[in-house]
Amino acid sequence: MRIVFAGTPAAATPSLEALHHSRHDVCAVVTRNDAPQGRKRVLTPSPVAQTAAELGIPLIKANRLDDDVTARVAALDADLGVIVAYGGLVRAPLLATPAHGWINLHFSALPTWRGAAPVQRALINGDTTIDTTVFQLTEGLDEGDIWRSSSTRIAPDETAGELLTRLARSGADDLVAAVDGIEDGTLTPRAQAGTPTYASKLALADGALDLSEPLSAVYNRFRGVTPEPGAHVLVDGERFKIHAAEQGDDHIPRLPPGSFDMVDGRVLLGTGSSPLVLTRVQPSGKPAMNAADWWRGQQGRPLAAQVGESA
Template identity: 55%
Template sequence: MRLVFAGSPSAAVPSLRLLRRSQHEVVSVITRADSPQGRRGVLTATPVAAEATNAGIPVIKANRLAGEATELVQGLDADLGVIVAYGALVRQPLLSAPRLGWINLHFSLLPRWRGAAPVQRAIMAGDDVTGATVFQLVPELDAGDIYGRMTETIGAHQTTGHLLNSLAGSGAELLLRVVDALADGSARAEPQVGEMTLAPKLTIADGDIDWREPATAVHAMIRGVTPEPGAFTSIDGARLKILETAVARDRAQLQPGEVQFVDREVLIGTSTEPLSVITVHPAGRKAMDAASWWRGRPGADLTTLATMTPERTK
């Protein structure tokens, strides 16, 4: 079949790579426009744009699938549109432009976690299992009938970055199986069944740690916002990013936000067990192990208090 592929981040690259190496033809790629990256704000193409350019596939750069982008797709005589984490909604008339419409690879077990941040929300909610779903795109958000799905266990220490990387690979294989089935006429779609939950896009505020929550909830929240937007707290009047933690079940309970350095281990209290802080990223410095950061603080006491930003205090 002639395919149009829409996607932007690195999580969409395995799907594009697998499709362009298949029996099908990716006739064009749609991705978001170049955006400023890094401290210098250098305009940089999306990972999908870079992959498509290297493969010699024509690229349409658009932050909204309307106007000129729609007209370009309508002129491609495509059999199927495939979307993986593009970053915007597909609406009519583009929705019906390909002969078979559009299918979407979504990184959750729909109808659980419809929306922009399904992997992040699954981890933050403490889910044990997630997966990927390929469904028919419809005007309603992530509500179309399902062609296929796969499941994956969420590891106790997996971050969003780790889990999304894994799902991107296994999800790409699922996607190709569905595309093949649509091509030979064997694909069958079934309505979504189960409780619907929403996964709105994360903001910086979602990374502000509330140490008054239980240890397991704080640990899950930190994993869910890593690497973006990142978990942080305020200590010694400065912001500190927390990159990696573990629940310290064998340690005595501390007051929420209380910090102790015990046996070369940085512990921060929650409403239950303390968290062992493994890796941090101090402002203006590189990421480092928490013990080295603590020992390097000038005039540091053995115990201090990790304060919370005003907007998160109760």
């Protein structure tokens, strides 16, 4: 089939590459406009744009799928549209422009975690399994019939970044299999069943760790917001970022919530139950560093993180 692919971040590139190397023809890629990156805010093509250029696939750059994009896609006479984390809504009449409409690769067991951040919300919630789901795109939010899905267990220490990378690779295989089945007529879509839950996009405030909660909840939130928007607590009123941490074990002595200490060479941060073990941190105005190096640099100065919800 002739396919139009829409996507933007790195998580979408395995799907684009898999489709390009399949029996199908990716005739164009739609991605968002170049965006400023880094401290110098240099305009940089999206990861999908860079991959498309490497593969020699024509690009359509747009931040909105408006009438102009619809006309350009219609002129391609595509059989199917495929979208993976484009970052914008597909509405009529673009939904109906390819002969088979549009399908979407989503990282949840729909209707669980409809929305922009299913992986992150699943981890924050403490979920132990997660799906990759290929479904038919409709005007409703992630409401279309399911073509194909597969489930995997979440490793107890996986962060959102690590899990998303893994799902992006396995989901690319599911996506190609779904496209094959749609072309061959061997797949039959099924309606979603169950009570929907929603995964809204994360904001900076979602990275705040509530140290009054038990360790399991604190650690799940840390996993869900790493690497973006990033986990943090407030120390002396300033944001103290936590880049890497471990759940520890039952042998670690408890600390009052928000208290720091070093025990057996490990930097600990007290929660509502057992402490969180910090391995890489970033104090306000400083570069990221090994947590033990940071602790030694405090030279015994009493420190505490804010307990309760913080921003």
